[in-house]
Amino acid sequence: MHILLARSFKQTFLDEMNALGYDVVVDTDSFDWHDVQVTIGWKKEWEAPLFSKDSQLKWVHSISAGVDTLPLSEFASRGILVSNASGIHSESISDHVVGVLYMYTRQLFAATLQQETHQWGLDDAVFKPLSELTVTIVGTGNIGTTLAHRLVPLGVTVFGINRSGHAKEPFHETFSLDQLHEVGRKSDIVINILPLTRQTTRLYDQAFFATLQKHAAFINVGRGESVDEQALSEALTTEQFAFASIDVATTEPLPPDHFLWSTKHLMITPHISGYTPHFETKFMEIFLPNLREFTASRTLVRNQVDLEQGY
Amino acid sequence: MHILLARSFKQTFLDEMNALGYDVVVDTDSFDWHDVQVTIGWKKEWEAPLFSKDSQLKWVHSISAGVDTLPLSEFASRGILVSNASGIHSESISDHVVGVLYMYTRQLFAATLQQETHQWGLDDAVFKPLSELTVTIVGTGNIGTTLAHRLVPLGVTVFGINRSGHAKEPFHETFSLDQLHEVGRKSDIVINILPLTRQTTRLYDQAFFATLQKHAAFINVGRGESVDEQALSEALTTEQFAFASIDVATTEPLPPDHFLWSTKHLMITPHISGYTPHFETKFMEIFLPNLREFTASRTLVRNQVDLEQGY
Numbered sequence: 001m002h003i004l005l006a007r008s009f010k011q012t013f014l015d016e017m018n019a020l021g022y023d024v025v026v027d028t029d030s031f032d033w034h035d036v037q038v039t040i041g042w043k044k045e046w047e048a049p050l051f052s053k054d055s056q057l058k059w060v061h062s063i064s065a066g067v068d069t070l071p072l073s074e075f076a077s078r079g080i081l082v083s084n085a086s087g088i089h090s091e092s093i094s095d096h097v098v099g100v101l102y103m104y105t106r107q108l109f110a111a112t113l114q115q116e117t118h119q120w121g122l123d124d125a126v127f128k129p130l131s132e133l134t135v136t137i138v139g140t141g142n143i144g145t146t147l148a149h150r151l152v153p154l155g156v157t158v159f160g161i162n163r164s165g166h167a168k169e170p171f172h173e174t175f176s177l178d179q180l181h182e183v184g185r186k187s188d189i190v191i192n193i194l195p196l197t198r199q200t201t202r203l204y205d206q207a208f209f210a211t212l213q214k215h216a217a218f219i220n221v222g223r224g225e226s227v228d229e230q231a232l233s234e235a236l237t238t239e240q241f242a243f244a245s246i247d248v249a250t251t252e253p254l255p256p257d258h259f260l261w262s263t264k265h266l267m268i269t270p271h272i273s274g275y276t277p278h279f280e281t282k283f284m285e286i287f288l289p290n291l292r293e294f295t296a297s298r299t300l301v302r303n304q305v306d307l308e309q310g311y
Numbered sequence: 312m313h314i315l316l317a318r319s320f321k322q323t324f325l326d327e328m329n330a331l332g333y334d335v336v337v338d339t340d341s342f343d344w345h346d347v348q349v350t351i352g353w354k355k356e357w358e359a360p361l362f363s364k365d366s367q368l369k370w371v372h373s374i375s376a377g378v379d380t381l382p383l384s385e386f387a388s389r390g391i392l393v394s395n396a397s398g399i400h401s402e403s404i405s406d407h408v409v410g411v412l413y414m415y416t417r418q419l420f421a422a423t424l425q426q427e428t429h430q431w432g433l434d435d436a437v438f439k440p441l442s443e444l445t446v447t448i449v450g451t452g453n454i455g456t457t458l459a460h461r462l463v464p465l466g467v468t469v470f471g472i473n474r475s476g477h478a479k480e481p482f483h484e485t486f487s488l489d490q491l492h493e494v495g496r497k498s499d500i501v502i503n504i505l506p507l508t509r510q511t512t513r514l515y516d517q518a519f520f521a522t523l524q525k526h527a528a529f530i531n532v533g534r535g536e537s538v539d540e541q542a543l544s545e546a547l548t549t550e551q552f553a554f555a556s557i558d559v560a561t562t563e564p565l566p567p568d569h570f571l572w573s574t575k576h577l578m579i580t581p582h583i584s585g586y587t588p589h590f591e592t593k594f595m596e597i598f599l600p601n602l603r604e605f606t607a608s609r610t611l612v613r614n615q616v617d618l619e620q621g622y
Contacts, residue, residue: 106406
């Protein structure tokens with residue numbers, strides 16, 4: 001049987017798959033689509049051959065943590081298992097967010113922009129120690145928890161938001177997603193890490209941004225579609241709140257003429273928060289144990305996606 | 312007797328000085344220079360009246376940690392005590408440096424510059440976890456030690472350099488200033504926090520920058536005069552090493568046509584690393600105990616500057 005790859009991996013990992021009895025192929029190889037049982041990653045053009053009647057596809061392992069771009073209901077109706085790369089990016093996304101927090105509180109974003117104008121000095125700059133901030137992390141899963149573990153020792157007050165509002169270590173307080181606006185009002189910084197689902201699409205809209213305090217900041221390292229980008233741009237332009245940083249956008253790559261590029265007080269990074277130099281090793285620490293279990297029992301041991309919930 | 316101020320402070324602090332029997336004046340007030348016994352801060356134009364024969368000046372308390380701009384040998388020959396604001400800026404400078412480290416390792420400086428061009432994506436960007444870095448802090452005093460305490464829990468290997476090379480907590484290893492080039496060779500990042508003295512003037516020259524590895528970075532939050540800025544600019548332009556961030560320059564404010572502004576791979580911030588919202592409170596935690604002791608015994612209890620050493 002075949003494992004079909006959407007990207008390359010080091011030979012040592014391919015050897016481990018071969019040792020379990022699989023032929024590893026990429027879609028430019030010549031192979032029989034009928035023999036594909038497992039894929040790593042997914043491409044739109046694979047739908048025709050792999051959703052055909054004689055397909056033996058049983059399991060799709062996503063390369064990213066988010067699976068919102070995958071045809072989940074098709075997988076569900078065909079009984080295809082889905083797992084994701086959740087957990088791999090926790091450290092790097094946490095580093096990215098902590099970096100952005102320092103850039104905001106220490107005026108390093110403003111200074112970098114100003115450097116381009118060759119002017120020394122920053123007018124009216126306000127410097128805040130992280131230890132005096134209340135930061136709300138929306139999403140208390142892998143990434144949110146890793147980030148909270150970074151912030152608590154820095155003296156930050158860390159609130160968490162999840163669907164039910166259940167308590168979770170090391171968050172000081174947790175709230176349910178229904179309470180987002182109420183929590184927004186008392187936060188200095190709100191960070192979105194939620195996966196994209198129906199419930200989280202356009203969650204951050206005009207009404208949400210209106211709850212933020214004048215000095216507050218918003219950071220999105222979840223999915224672009226969770227934000228009403230027009231409303232974000234307007235709230236920043238009219239200085240309803242002070243600063244936003246987005247690593248994701250509804251349209252990626254963001255086209256050069258997009259209005260977000262010229263929105264004041266907005267920092268844009270090109271979906272880099274998850275980059276880690278150890279991607280393959282960490283990825284295979286999820287995939288290979290799953291492949292062993294799948295080979296033995298057609299079930300998975302880690303990171304299986306609930307196709308109903310979408311994450 | 313008068314305490315002469317180079318800047319204003321909150322009334323509550325002035326009240327405490329009054330309660331100890333002093334009249335607080337600023338140099339636009341009308342007062343008798345002969346009655347000035349203490350100054351907070353220093354101005355060039357005070358030298359004529361306060362170094363005159365009938366001056367009763369006994370103590371100068373610097374507003375900054377560095378006293379390199381003060382006429383130290385004049386103070387020494389006149390028996391004038393000098394103290395400084397060392398310690399006040401440790402937390403904020405440490406925050407600034409940690410922010411710069413994340414900006415470098417997570418490519419947030421490169422992304423911010425690129426945002427100006429409206430281009431999504433970063434070519435050849437390398438992302439490094441802080442935990443895999445060896446960072447050398449040159450200067451193991453107040454600020455260096457506070458910074459080291461931030462970096463050790465992040466998994467960073469932290470070397471320290473001081474004059475004698477004496478061990479200091481929490482540095483993993485310490486070296487003497489004579490070993491700077493040897494330590495530069497094995498560091499991923501070198502951070503200068505030294506005060507400006509004869510020994511530290513132009514310490515970072517062409518020969519030093521030549522020791523750095525191709526991927527290395529240099530950060531200066533000490534004094535601009537410790538760096539040969541022409542050599543720094545050339546080393547960055549020719550990519551001898553990868554990145555530098557300076558918060559200080561030989562000429563401040565840096566003139567708009569200065570060559571540093573257009574040096575590639577160089578981040579320039581306008582001497583903001585020490586800014587703290589709690590400056591006055593922290594400052595007075597040093598000055599007021601000193602004033603009480605000075606009033607009682609003409610000696611100081613904290614932060615006295617060794618006029619021979621210059622810090």
